[in-house]
Amino acid sequence: MSISSSFAPGAADLEGRVALLADRLSEGLKPLAPVAYNYVWSWLRDGRAVFRDINPHRWALAGGNPVRFLNDLWPGTQDAVERDPELLHRIRALADEVEAYLARPEAPRPGVDGPVAFFCAEFGVHASLPIYSGGLGVLAGDILKEASDQALPLVAVGLLYRRGYFRQRIDGTGRQQEYWLASDPKQLPMARVTGPDGVPLRLEVELHGLPTAVQAWRVDVGRVPLLLLDAELPENDPVQRWTSGRLYEGNRAVRLAQYGLLGIGGVRMLRALGIDPAVVHLNEGHPALAPLELAAELVAAGTPFAEALDEVRARVVFTTHTPVPAGNERYAPEELRAAFPDVPGRLGIDDETFLGLCRVDPGDPEEWPGMTALALRVSERRNGVSRLHGEVARRMWRPLFRSASDDAVPIDHVTNGAHLPTFLAAPLHGLFARHLGEGWEQRAADPATWEPVHGIPNAELWAARCEARARLVEFVREKSEQDLLLRGEQIESVRAIDHWLGADALTLGFARRLATYKRLHLLTHDEERARRILSGSPPVQLLIAGKAHPDDEDGKDTLQRVYRLEHGNGQVTERVVFVEDYDLDIARQLVAGCDVWVNLPRRPLEASGTSGMKATFNGVLQLSVLDGWWAEAFDGTNGWGIPGDEDPDLAAADARDAADFYELLEQEVIPLFYERDADGVPQRWCEKVKAALVTCAPRFTATRMVDDYAARMYPPRDG
Numbered sequence: 001m002s003i004s005s006s007f008a009p010g011a012a013d014l015e016g017r018v019a020l021l022a023d024r025l026s027e028g029l030k031p032l033a034p035v036a037y038n039y040v041w042s043w044l045r046d047g048r049a050v051f052r053d054i055n056p057h058r059w060a061l062a063g064g065n066p067v068r069f070l071n072d073l074w075p076g077t078q079d080a081v082e083r084d085p086e087l088l089h090r091i092r093a094l095a096d097e098v099e100a101y102l103a104r105p106e107a108p109r110p111g112v113d114g115p116v117a118f119f120c121a122e123f124g125v126h127a128s129l130p131i132y133s134g135g136l137g138v139l140a141g142d143i144l145k146e147a148s149d150q151a152l153p154l155v156a157v158g159l160l161y162r163r164g165y166f167r168q169r170i171d172g173t174g175r176q177q178e179y180w181l182a183s184d185p186k187q188l189p190m191a192r193v194t195g196p197d198g199v200p201l202r203l204e205v206e207l208h209g210l211p212t213a214v215q216a217w218r219v220d221v222g223r224v225p226l227l228l229l230d231a232e233l234p235e236n237d238p239v240q241r242w243t244s245g246r247l248y249e250g251n252r253a254v255r256l257a258q259y260g261l262l263g264i265g266g267v268r269m270l271r272a273l274g275i276d277p278a279v280v281h282l283n284e285g286h287p288a289l290a291p292l293e294l295a296a297e298l299v300a301a302g303t304p305f306a307e308a309l310d311e312v313r314a315r316v317v318f319t320t321h322t323p324v325p326a327g328n329e330r331y332a333p334e335e336l337r338a339a340f341p342d343v344p345g346r347l348g349i350d351d352e353t354f355l356g357l358c359r360v361d362p363g364d365p366e367e368w369p370g371m372t373a374l375a376l377r378v379s380e381r382r383n384g385v386s387r388l389h390g391e392v393a394r395r396m397w398r399p400l401f402r403s404a405s406d407d408a409v410p411i412d413h414v415t416n417g418a419h420l421p422t423f424l425a426a427p428l429h430g431l432f433a434r435h436l437g438e439g440w441e442q443r444a445a446d447p448a449t450w451e452p453v454h455g456i457p458n459a460e461l462w463a464a465r466c467e468a469r470a471r472l473v474e475f476v477r478e479k480s481e482q483d484l485l486l487r488g489e490q491i492e493s494v495r496a497i498d499h500w501l502g503a504d505a506l507t508l509g510f511a512r513r514l515a516t517y518k519r520l521h522l523l524t525h526d527e528e529r530a531r532r533i534l535s536g537s538p539p540v541q542l543l544i545a546g547k548a549h550p551d552d553e554d555g556k557d558t559l560q561r562v563y564r565l566e567h568g569n570g571q572v573t574e575r576v577v578f579v580e581d582y583d584l585d586i587a588r589q590l591v592a593g594c595d596v597w598v599n600l601p602r603r604p605l606e607a608s609g610t611s612g613m614k615a616t617f618n619g620v621l622q623l624s625v626l627d628g629w630w631a632e633a634f635d636g637t638n639g640w641g642i643p644g645d646e647d648p649d650l651a652a653a654d655a656r657d658a659a660d661f662y663e664l665l666e667q668e669v670i671p672l673f674y675e676r677d678a679d680g681v682p683q684r685w686c687e688k689v690k691a692a693l694v695t696c697a698p699r700f701t702a703t704r705m706v707d708d709y710a711a712r713m714y715p716p717r718d719g
Contacts, residue, residue, distance in 0.1 A: 009273040010218030010225065013191035021070055026078040028088045029054075029070070031095035036066035037189045040098055040222040042126050043145060043421040045429070050094050054081055064585065065128035068187045102223060107151040111715025114278030115153040118143065119266055119287035121258070122165075122247055123158050125221050127585040130164035130183060131228070133247055133547070134513040135610055136321055138584065139385075140283055141221070142419035142610075143709075146702035148222025149421075152710060155275060157266040157287070159258060160185070160217050160228035165247045168547050168581045172487060174563025176548055176556045180246060190217045193227070193273070201272060202233075205265045206342045207257045212240045214265045227273075229265050250551050256331065256339035259371060263289030264343075271297075279714045281317045282379065285328065285371035289340070291316050291378040292357075296346040305348045309378065317713050318379035319414070320372060322607050323392050324517060330368035360400045376400055376411075381713050384413040385608040388631045392604045414713060415629055416608040417705030420444050420697075423614035425592035427467040431460065445703035450694045458686035459679060465595070465619050465689070470503040472593020476543060476577055477501065483580045500574045505539040506673045508623075508665075509594030509615070511582060514548040514555040517605040521558045523598075524565050525658035531565065533665065534575050538674045540665075541575040543590060545582040591615040596669060599624035600661060602653070603644035613700040619689045623669060625657065629700060638692040640664050 014037055022033035032051075041047035051066050052059045055077050062069035081087055122137030123129070125144065132138060140156075147154040166178040185192070193216040195201045204211045213233045219226040231243040242249075243257045267290050270277065280290055291312045298308035321327065333355050344354040356362030357377050358369030376382060376397060384390035390413025394406045403409045421441065424432075432440060435456050436449055443449040477497050484494045501507075512518050523542070524530050533540055544562060548555025565576060579586055591597070597615040599606070599622070606628040613629060616622065624630045625644035634641040642660045647653035672685050698704065 009275075010191055010193040010216075010227070013194055014218060014220065017067075017191045021067065025070060025073070026082055028082050028091060029073070029078055031091055032066070032070060035095055035098050036070055037191075038098060038102070038220040038222065039125050039129075039189065040101060040148065040220075041066065041094065043419065044094065044097055044101075045421075046090060046094055050087075050090050053087060053090075063128050064126070065188065067189050068128075071187070104151050104223075106153055108153055109710040109714065112153075112278055112710065115155055115275065116147075116279040116281055116714060117266075117270060117275070117277035118147075118154055118156045118281045118283060119262065119290055120156070120158055120283035121262060121286035123156065123226060124584055125219070125226070127583045129188060129219065130181075130583075131158065131161050131247060132584075133165040135608075136284060138587075139321075139416055139610055142417070142422065142702045143283075143706060144221040144224045144226065145419045145422060146417075146706040148224045150703070150706060150710075151223060152706065154224050155270070155277070156221070156224060156226040157262070157269070158226060158228050159244050159247075159262055160190075160230040160232075161244055161247045162230070162232050163246045166547070166550060169486065170483075170559075170563065170578060170580055172489075174560040176559055178550045185217060188219075190219045190228070192216070193218050195272075201269075203265060203268045203272060205261055205268065206340075207240070207243065207260050208253065208339055209341050210237075210240065212236055212243060212257075212261070214261065214269070216269050227266075227269060229261055229269060231261060248549070252331065252335060253339065255329075256335060259286050260289055260340055263287040264293045264340075266290055267293040277315070279315055279317060280312075281319070281709075281714075282375050283319050284321050285318075285375040288318075288371045288375035288378065289343070292343060292347060292374075295378075296343075299346065299348050308347075313378055313380045314716050316379040317381045317383075317709075318375045319383050319385065320375070320393055320411075320607075321385055322605075323389070323396055324515070324605055326515075328370060328372040330370035332368055333365075336369055360397075373400060380717060382411045383713060384411060386415045386628050386632060387413055388604055388628065389413060389607040392607075412712070414705060414708045415632065415700070416610050416613070417700050417702040418610045418613040418617070419702040420617055423588060423591055424617050425468050425471075425588070427464040427471075428592070428618050431456065431464040445698050445701050445707065447694075447698045450697050453690050453693045456690065458683050459681050461619065461686050461689060462681045466504070468593045468618060469507055469595065470593075472507070472543075472589055473501045473503045475589045475593075476579060479579060479586075480577060500577060501541050502539055505541045505575070506596070506670060507594045508540065508542045508596045508598050509544075509590050509620070510542070510598045510600075511545040511579075511587060511590050512599070512609075512611060514546040514559060515552065516554050516558075517602045518546075519600045519602055519654065519657075520544070520546070520555075520562065522600045522654060522658040522661060524561050525654060526662060527565065529662055533662070533670075534565075538670065539575065540670060541577075543577055543579060543594065545579040545586055545590060547582055587611065587614070591620065592618045594620050595673065596621050596623050598661075599627075599630065600642070600657060601625055601627050601644075602650070603627040603646055613696070616692050616696045616700065619693060621669075621685075621688060621692055623661070623664060633696050633700065635691075635695060638688065638695045640668065 018033045018037050022030045035041050120140040122132040124132030124138035124141040163180040163182050169177045193201050203214045213235045215230050217228045232241050294312045295308040344351050355369050358374040359367045384393040393411045394409035398409050401409050435452050481497050591614040597612045597620050609628040612622050622639035625642045676682050
């Protein structure tokens with residue numbers, strides 16, 4: 001079965017949801033019902049604005065969720081829309097644009113004889129679908145969007161976490177507090193998948209020795225169907241239902257059950273829907289049981305296990321995203337035996353052979369098994385997510401392949417990219433539309449498309465950057481007011497936010513998961529120097545956002561130290577803001593409006609990083625350790641690089657890299673930003689921005705990334 005906008009499973013179910021929503025809407029609003037049930041609106045140029053302009057306040061209350069928003073519209077609001085010819089025209093135009101987008105013919109790729117099944121534990125498609133935590137999920141969401149833009153036949157498989165990832169609040173001491181909110185599928189752009197008889201589809205997966213019932217929900221991401229498996233069913237007991245309760249659950253047994261639900265349940269769901277993928281793409285090790293489930297089908301039909309695994313392996317691609325141990329988790333042998341008791345028998349092998357598949361050294365019974373080793377062993381094509389990460393992965397996993405050298409390890413690399421239409425802000429989009437020529441977005445991966453950037457007048461570029469920064473400052477002020485009110489701060493403190501930040505001040509951004517290796521603590525390594533920079537003249541302001549995992553006490557401690565800096569004195573308080581509850585919507589604001597994007601990972605633990613790419617699209621300069629994508633992007637003219645050389649003395653490395661950061665900031669970044677001509681334009685700064693756009697924008701779009709996967713990773717190897 002081919003995968004396209006007419007992909008059948010769940011399509012009628014979505015159409016039924018669309019019809020119910022349309023019945024609640026006035027005639028002029030009815031065209032938005034099908035738009036609301038496809039996330040393509042979120043990256044079309046006028047998509048967000050159309051919904052927002054119907055009623056900005058209600059749109060904000062709905063969290064940008066169009067299904068909830070339209071369902072909650074008052075009759076009076078709908079009547080007002082019917083009296084607004086311009087808005088009615090925009091509604092119709094958006095609906096027509098979505099319809100035309102979905103009607104494009106499929107574009108299969110040479111060597112890929114059928115659909116790609118893309119498995120991932122999280123998907124960051126939009127803030128209103130909270131089934132992601134950070135970079136892995138946002139990257140997965142960008143792959144779906146770009147595959148849709150290219151009409152690549154692809155279906156995605158994930159889990160519907162009823163409580164998603166945690167929400168964050170910072171208490172009065174600067175300590176992170178976590179809470180979870182349950183999502184109601186009836187208020188989200190999704191539909192439960194039914195069978196030909198109209199009854200919701202049900203499957204079973206044996207987890208921890210018990211049959212666990214599974215259902216699936218369909219979410220449309222443009223032309224790409226995203227199937228989300230869900231164990232929230234009455235026939236399951238509370239523990240079984242919790243399998244799809246929360247993303248990155250702290251309980252190890254629950255995490256293993258999630259991997260079984262995703263890998264084994266995902267394959268069974270595809271089979272029940274009649275889908276036979278030509279390529280199975282495992283995005284990280286979490287779904288590594290999927291190829292074994294495919295092999296079990298062949299074993300059941302009489303194929304010996306070794307032959308079955310070879311046959312399956314030929315169509316499996318595995319992308320590893322991190323060298324960090326926490327991302328390559330291992331389990332005690334008894335944990336895997338308990339979680340998946342029926343897997344070895346269905347494969348026709350014994351427990352030790354199964355566990356050996358999950359070990360670097362299959363013959364070492366003392367080694368704890370893990371999903372990453374399994375994914376490497378059951379895939380034919382494997383890749384890291386940047387050039388440097390490919391080198392690190394080959395060195396790291398060389399023992400598994402017993403290779404004579406790192407270069408002989410069969411792990412390639414496909415450097416990550418970011419989805420340009422999602423993250424390019426309006427001021428920069430308008431600038432590029434005027435200077436890059438008609439249809440420039442469709443040519444964004446072509447370096448020639450960006451050459452006209454050199455001819456953009458610096459004053460015009462600077463005006464766009466200033467508008468983007470001003471929008472960000474306003475957003476942060478409004479959000480901070482709400483956060484302080486929720487925290488119970490005094491009204492005087494809330495009112496003072498009007499004086500926070502400056503629309504014309506150099507703005508640094510640091511936003512990412514607050515894992516220890518990201519080294520947020522380097523910002524305050526020399527606290528006195530940091531205070532001097534942030535309270536001095538000319539003004540420098542710092543915006544920070546990110547979440548520490550609920551079990552990461554070191555990350556929470558670092559965040560608390562930053563909070564103390566933020567509240568150290570009046571001038572610093574006005575120039576350092578922690579933006580709470582980091583999500584995709586906040587990320588879009590930050591990557592658009594900051595002037596400098598700061599990234600200080602411990603090299604070489606940042607496999608790629610994509611937030612800096614998104615910032616670069618918007619004319620933001622990088623001040624980063626030469627790790628991940630920046631190690632291959634930095635050329636000396638397009639930003640600033642901190643060597644970050646590896647050092648077994650971590651404290652010494654931190655001190656050295658922090659000193660490099662402060663030195664570059666004080667001696668180069670700040671002076672260059674405030675070096676202005678008679679018209680107030682920083683000419684040399686603008687030239688550096690242009691260099692960054694021309695050298696980085698085409699190379700780090702999701703277009704180039706998906707092209708690489710389709711051309712180099714998805715076609716099977718010869719022979």
